[in-house]
Amino acid sequence: MTQQRASRACDPCKRRKIRCNGQKKCQQCTHIGLRCTYAPHPVQRARKERRRGSVIAECRTWSSSGSVPSSIQSHPNPAFFLDFLPSYIEYVYPLSPVVTEAEARDMILHMNDCRDAASFAYIFAAVTLNLGRSDPLQQESTKRDQISILLTRSLEHRRPFHLDSKPGITDLMTSLFTQMCSIGLRRLDLGFLYLREAISLLYMLQADLDDESAPRWQRAYWECFMHERFTALTYQRPTCLTPLSRLPVHDPSLPEHVEDGFNHNIMNFCLVDQEFLHFLMGDRSGVTVDWIEKKQQQLEDTDWHREVSRLPEILQADLIITRHWLRTLTWQIALSNTLLSSASSPGSSLLSLSFPLRLSNQLRQFLRAIPRDIVAIHGSGILEKLFEIANTITDVVLHLHCAPGNETIQRIHDILFLKNFVFSFAGFQALRPAVLTQKFEQIRLKYPEIKEIELLL
Template identity: 45%
Template sequence: MTSPTSKSRVPKACEPCNRRKVRCNGQQRCQQCEHLDLLCTYTENRSARSRKHTLRRGAIISNYKSGTPKTTSLIPLLSPTSQLPASYFESLLPDYMSSVYPFSPIITGAEVQTSINKMNEREHAAFIYAFTAVTLDLTRASKSTSSHSTSQIADLMRQSVDIQQPLVIGFRPSILRAMTSIFIQMCAMSLGHYDLGFFYLREAISMIHMLRITDKSVLAGLSTPERARRQRLYWQCFIHERFMSIVYFSPVTLPPAQYPEEDATASVSLEIQRGWTQVIKTFCMLDASFISLWIGDRSQVTASWVEGKHRELDDELWETEVSMLSELQQADLVITRQWMRTLLWQMAMSNCLLSSHASCPSLELEMPLKLSSQLRQFLTKISQNTIRVHGSSMISKLLEVINTIADVVIHVPQATTEETTERIDDIVFMQSVVFSFHNLQAMSKSILLDKFRLIQGRFPHIEIATQLAV
């Protein structure tokens, strides 16, 4: 029979308790580490636990409290990625600055480098793991390495969450913590964990409220670059929240605010600022009425409201301004506009407002087919890598468009063989674009394949239809 003493014995102590030679209860985060707010880690490396490698009892606490630990073993050894050298994280900086920062212009490359240098601190380590995950997800993943990439990104996300400071009494929000949450949200969405993505977006929104980013008296005490950065953070959350509201029918909490001030420093180029302003203007069109009708009672959608929104989306000045931006920025803005036009058409269709001879293009039965042709013309001018860099949000937008196009081809009145061939050819092209994304979810692909089979069955005499669902 086992004695009470032997029942409570812990097979091994965590690293901090072992070094300090105090009793450890063996929990995932033991009582001692919880009390002292230390990073609780366990290892099987016996040499690391030997007297030769043991710090004196008070060193681990004093080093941690002083913020200048003399050992990196305070970082949890959760997986091989936690042992990556600083040079690996630094190697991602060019990709981050070229493909991530233009659409999340909050934490500069220099600030990322600072966090790499301070990875012995919780907040900085959590940010670097999230930074690494989102940069890999948006720039280095391909179909040939999707399994490995997905596993690595999920592992980095877990490390970021596990290492960051818990939200307890005395917690102080920061820009870095808010961006960590946003990067985790982006990766969660990419991996198909939408509820988790919603949670971390809400956490980031909570941070901006705690930082009082919209409080003019608080902003007045900041330098122009810092004030502009916080304003960009607000709009980052605004854009992500509006997108999630449309895709996952969730409510919005953030109203439009003051546009970010121009930042004359070298941290944000004029090109990035112009592109960022265009993204803000675009998502402002998903206003309160649009969101309310989309997730609520669509019977309230009227023809005059649709016509008004169509005019907003059909702005010639916007097209001129966007044509002056980089290819990466153009891809995001053009596809987002076509996505919004598709949403508007769906809302008109939901309330039976469509006809074959409507005065407004967004009220025409065949509007998605025109969008398909326009979108294909644009996509053939840019590289697919430029599209894939935008990640899961781009997949969602393209899926909405191609699903709608497929539905129209299946259900609209019979067209000529030449017209139908052109429509199916557009769908074949769009299929190749969408299926090239490494993180296309199985359910989304299955829905598309079912529609492609319907098209094949309805138009067996059109040879190009056989290329679908291959």
């Protein structure tokens, strides 16, 4: 059979004078990693001798120099990206205090001249959209599409690393923001890939540290450490980073509340040591009552709670929900090793079977005291934590013996509040909500005399 000739060749194949299959991403360009483009209107021009390898040579020059060829300079107006700066400073930077507003602005203004700047500008917009805006349920699919497009554009403009490459802090944060957006889109393996890339860049940057760059490198290290610990606890991925010997060096350029909030977040995840990971993800036969009680004391540190209560609500939300989540995971470790008792007195410790029920009441009081949008801007990570807490609480209600009437009603009210709270977030629909829905039905069957249970369904 004679192969049908393509009616039109792409621009790189025309210039190289080779056969093109006419597809959107033709076989020739895909094979050597060129950007496959089609000019909208062919321009008649005099024939000119040109070597076939010149286009590939241009691509290699572009890759090594970082300059952007004219064929892909079709960026939106810089105002599109600059409009994200206020939200970035308000919602993203307090949790990720590495790339400043001035640096982000500079990258945006140079994105037509530099591939790295273009890649950062797109992922900067994507991560800000992911964390900085709480949209109604009906707009969630549109928002996810926007994030996906921005993430794709960022990846298209990324410059490959070469033997003489010298990455900077923005390259590292490009990888970390890519990880965050990938997780938000439920592309977990892609997220893990770019998290490990960010960690690799940490070590490449470490060789060129000076007194001025050390604080930012330390904050970037700790941020990678926290993301890696969260990924291990939530998605069962291995870890490779160990905690630094100290918190980041004080940086007078940081707002005081941003520095305090970031350091308290580090303290949260430092409690997730290798022993904690081993017990949660592996063999729990070595778990002892002493270990559980020591971890409980660390998690219930009154000084920590007092200090956090003085921070802005946007930082409190992440810190306090994270700590409730860690207390829930610690309780699960104790439960799996049969270290819990049925005692449920007010003074009972984390070793009580009913501990998550008291935890749910504390969490309910906290969530009622802060605006819902304050929780929403933290993205899918905080929803994962709330899901795990709600899932554990429903298990306890299902498997504990029926309590006296008023206590049982209180439990149901707490669960009903958490159910309505977490299901109100658009992103929660991607976190296995059917699991909780099935458990709500089981609770309804267990307590048919309580009318409020009907509201769970």
